[in-house]
Amino acid sequence: MGARWQQFKASDFLHYFLRDPVAYVSFTILMVLVVSAFAAPLIAPHNPYDPSTIDIMDAETPPAWTDQGTRTFVLGTDDMGRDMLSTMLYGMRISIIIGVGAVFLQAFIGIVIGLVSGYIRRLDNILMRIADVQLSFSTYMIAIFIGAIFQMVFGVANYEKIAAPLLILIIGIAEWPQYARTVRASVLAERRKEYVEAARVIGLSKLRIMWRHILPNTLSPVLVISTVQVANAIMSEAALSFLGLGMPLTKPSLGALITAGFEYIFSGSWWITILPGILLVLLILVINLLGDWVRDYLNPKLYKG
Amino acid sequence: MFAFTIKRIVQAIVVMLIISLIGFSIKHNFGDPVRELVGERVTPDERAQIRDRLGLNDPFLVQYGRFLVDALHGDLGRSFFFKRPVTDIILSKAPATLELVLCASLIVILLSIPMGIYSAIYPRRLLSRLIMGSSIVGVSIPVFLTAIMLIYIFSVELGWLPSFGRGETIRLFGFWDSGLLTKDGLLHLIMPSIALSSIMLPLFIRLIRSEMMEVLESEYVKFAWAKGLHPRRVWYVHAFKNTLLPVITVGGVQLGIMVAFTILTETVFQWQGMGSMFIESVSRADTALMVSYIVVVGAIFVVVNTVVDIIYGLVNPTVRVSGRR
């Protein structure tokens, strides 16, 4: 373990990382956001989900730096009197969990299908056709359709109860093609290489070759697209929530908060929707910047999306 | 070329069939045609009779067949909410969406090409860096958020632009309600179009730029320089024509994202187009409308993708002559 750490410290990666201000600033901001999101129960000044702490008389208080703001509610309150800072922290946590969860799912499905597709010629054609068609519909569209269908099947009330895992499922299903194609391309490239020939000649089973030899070599491209996919997943979840197909208001993600606050823009309470909006953009932006940097570092030609 | 076209068309038909099958299955399992026809206040007996009459107890494939035939004749069922045929509703809402998409596409094409080319030729200049920087930011802002910000700045704070609806429209050809011909309509179009283009624009700029940069490094461009040709000719004729090919394929696919975003944009701006219609039908469990939207949108995708493929075949000489890609 110590040796690995030494290796890492001395590596190119760390060197270039520390030299590029975009990289380490984004990383720092991301860490701050993630830590504060998951530490929400500890650091949030109020608990927005405990009805006893909420007073409707506090509703629509502007942020602390305006005239009518108060120190108790640093970023103001929403239409129910809940503290904005707290709801945003909890909301960010949900957004991140769903985003990361969805990416794990899509990576899992995508890698499996990619491996199978790259290795078994007969299934390759069909699987890739499906992937192509799904991609051509755009994953946003697919996610919205599946979400709409699920909501109709389960009914709005039930849908809201299982919204979080359902969203992970929806976004996971919608986005697997990217992973599948990347992994398949890697598998096809690796297959031609000599070490696979060698392994086959020794008599290793197909499965074993796939698992122990080819898979590790496909992980690098997978890592490259994963960062951007997390950003995409968070955006997808926000979009679904905005359309009412996502997280409910009782357990809002950042997207749901923005939706809920939208109408209050017209009555002057801009912070209810704008502040979660800024936080969402910041989160997605730093992930995208990091993703770009990782991609440029590992291989500039890998992901053109 | 001919073989190529036929192959593409056959593929398109297969995909359409699959989409229609999925759509129909949903309708079959979750929709309630009886309710669509006569509403909710029917006795169970009458209900059973009507079901029989409508052929709802026939086997699945028979019903599917009927669905297909009806669809090809333009009959996609009735919306129980609007109490009108679905086709009618879709046709009445389509112009709104199409005009919006048209304006947004214009913005994207007119801006992304010059910006993409410029930042490919002069990657280190300040303007190029600005363009690329704002691209990343643009890509990180969800469409609906851009829309909300635009509304906040230009409607609420500055009061320059209207924040919802299409404004005044003029009816053309008897059915097309156009907002393009009135000043009011155009004012209403501005923010939604900008919002809708906001994610496509950075994507296209980055795409054109990266393709163009790759092309500028190619041997044939170097040869063009060695022939002593004027830079404008090298950039626009030699380089750009080759950049177009991959941009067309990828660009055509982005249409899918565009349609998804119309749903979001129309919802924010209360734009009475197909997108907001879809969302409303979901919350009302209006199956007929919902499924029809999916099928219609699916058809649009398939048609556009096929057309794009065929255009690519025409533009790329290697395909045109040998017939294979």
Next chain:
Amino acid sequence: MEKLLSIENLNVDFAMRTGTLRAVNNVSLTVDKGERLGLVGESGAGKSVLGFSIINLISKPGYIASGRVSFQGDDISKYSDEQMRNVRGNRISMIFQDPMMTLNPVLTIGVQMQETLHAHAGMSGSAATEICLEKLQKVYISSPLKRLNQYPHEFSGGMRQRIVIAISLLTNPGLIIADEPTTALDVTIQAEIMDLLLELCKTERMGLLLITHDLAVVSQVTQRIAVMYAGTIVELGPTEEIIHTPQHPYTKGLLGALPQKAGGSRRLNQIPGVMPGLAKIPPGCPFSNRCSMVQDICRSTRPTLDTKASGNQVACHMVD
């Protein structure tokens, strides 16, 4: 008599993140009118860079650091972009290695030929077409009129290279720079193309700078050879002399390494070691770390290209 091309003390550098590297070191060469000069060396020796630097088309981050390039009496190394455009493809034409990559896949041959005439002679329409047809015939392309409307991928490799040569002839240039013109072609086609080039240079009285690593090709086509190693010219002389009586240890090694010279033994005669990358060129003579005749002076002082007793120019302390 004025030389067609005269390169004097040319230095070409590359500005890398880690420092400046010198790819062409103090090179001086001349080419007479109608003369055919071969520039020989391994990959990475700087031959292509030298070729490109004549028309100032070196890929970034390369640039001409110092020295002079004169063409037909004009100092073209000081030319502006616009002036240089007048020279490229017009007075000096260049042929690249792989004709499939050189010709633009989405433009017809006709377009790619006529644009040269349009750019340099202001010609278009039927006048331009006539000249294109004439040149296509010179390179023995059949049915030239039909060909004008075809695309590069419709031709074989050999035909494509002929077309590239035809393009280079359009403006009756004084000099053709051919950078590895046959390396990407089949062996049988190589001979045809080289014969064609040879014939055209003679009939059109053009100078030829043939850049290649193929000693066989260069021995048949050129009148003089310059041997390049790690950015410097190490030997320069008439083709016959260089091929049969090489003086510089590197040239000797090159010729000795030819399969024919291996004689009865099974192993090829290799020069020990590898040519150093630009950053690792030893001080003094660049060949010093691989030379069998190396002495102290070789390691400390860089030898200059001087005319030796044999009449050739050799850059070596150990040759008189």
